[in-house]
Amino acid sequence: MYLNNSKQVVIKIGSSLLIDNNKKIRKKWLIDFAKDIELLTKNKKKVIIVSSGAIALGCKKLNINKKNLKLDKSQAVASIGQIELMNLFNEIFKKRKLNLSQILLTLEDTEIRRRAINAKRTFDNLFDLGFIPLVNENDSIATSEIKYGDNDRLASRVAQISGSDCLILFSDVDGLFDSNPKVNRNAKLINNVKDINNKIENYISKNVSEHGTGGMKTKIEAARICQISGCYMAIANGLINRPIKNIISKNICTWFLPKISKLDARKKWIISSISPKGELVIDDGAIQALKKGKSLLATGIKNINGKFSKGDHVKILDKNMKEHARGLSSFNSEEILRIKGQHSSKISEILGYVSKSEVIHKDDMVEI
Numbered sequence: 001m002y003l004n005n006s007k008q009v010v011i012k013i014g015s016s017l018l019i020d021n022n023k024k025i026r027k028k029w030l031i032d033f034a035k036d037i038e039l040l041t042k043n044k045k046k047v048i049i050v051s052s053g054a055i056a057l058g059c060k061k062l063n064i065n066k067k068n069l070k071l072d073k074s075q076a077v078a079s080i081g082q083i084e085l086m087n088l089f090n091e092i093f094k095k096r097k098l099n100l101s102q103i104l105l106t107l108e109d110t111e112i113r114r115r116a117i118n119a120k121r122t123f124d125n126l127f128d129l130g131f132i133p134l135v136n137e138n139d140s141i142a143t144s145e146i147k148y149g150d151n152d153r154l155a156s157r158v159a160q161i162s163g164s165d166c167l168i169l170f171s172d173v174d175g176l177f178d179s180n181p182k183v184n185r186n187a188k189l190i191n192n193v194k195d196i197n198n199k200i201e202n203y204i205s206k207n208v209s210e211h212g213t214g215g216m217k218t219k220i221e222a223a224r225i226c227q228i229s230g231c232y233m234a235i236a237n238g239l240i241n242r243p244i245k246n247i248i249s250k251n252i253c254t255w256f257l258p259k260i261s262k263l264d265a266r267k268k269w270i271i272s273s274i275s276p277k278g279e280l281v282i283d284d285g286a287i288q289a290l291k292k293g294k295s296l297l298a299t300g301i302k303n304i305n306g307k308f309s310k311g312d313h314v315k316i317l318d319k320n321m322k323e324h325a326r327g328l329s330s331f332n333s334e335e336i337l338r339i340k341g342q343h344s345s346k347i348s349e350i351l352g353y354v355s356k357s358e359v360i361h362k363d364d365m366v367e368i
């Protein structure tokens, strides 16, 4: 039901779902998976796929073994395999008229606000264009100390920065059990987890059978991120055919429930930086527009105080210096000094380069 209620869904699939132990591509599974994605898009859901497999497919192409790969070599292999990964998806998805795009992210792209805001805008524009973004970590660029290394946590951060309603992580088991399901036939599947407490931690240590880069541990870390992002997260069995249809019809999986609403999470994220770096004083017309849920445009800005960079958190004040809202600025303070009071269509001409048309996008703003 959580999936049914979601408008925007992130689905993460691991390398082992795409390639079996004998290095054979699991084409039939992927063909069925495309049907699952079609089911979601036909139900007007926006879908983001996070898929691993670049290194595994690169190894397959070069006929080398993943195990003995050094980091720098694996980065080159990922670059080779990423094309294979996209080609594989594209070949199968285009048969169902599903359009794919590629986004490669590093850890910093999700940590640094300015980059995270840009990424969100790109996701939104891709949805408007009717494309399904396929995300992977930018393994060729990310070095070990600034790397996720597992796509479970990457997927949860993608869900967070894109403002998605739910994340599905596929595993080789049905979800989290109260003991190891591969050893104990009476192991019970946990349906809902509200709080990752000692009892749950204890179950995790018993569910050691889960393979993959991350295993159950990184899935739980992903769940912690989702819980504070207002995003529902499921661990479900991906090895079966039509795994998404299976969640919709049977709900056999473990759901981690968010601790706060998505809106509150975003508000918190926006105002969580240490302190506002500056102030924008805006006219009455702009205040009215903001009250109607519109973005803040340069034309409504009267004055600006402080020095700040793009992506910084600023206060929005009315002409009596009363605080009205807070938001993340799409321009730095020097740029705003040059464009304040001007019509959006003039911005590129004044600055000499193409940029955003809003100074603070409505999604990056909270009323106080």
Ligand code: GLU
Residues within 6 Å of the ligand: 014, 015, 051, 052, 053, 054, 055, 056, 078, 136, 137, 139, 149, 150, 151, 152, 213, 214
């Ligand atoms: N990004 C890596 C790849 O595409 C995989 C990371 C993971 O397995 O979680 O090969």
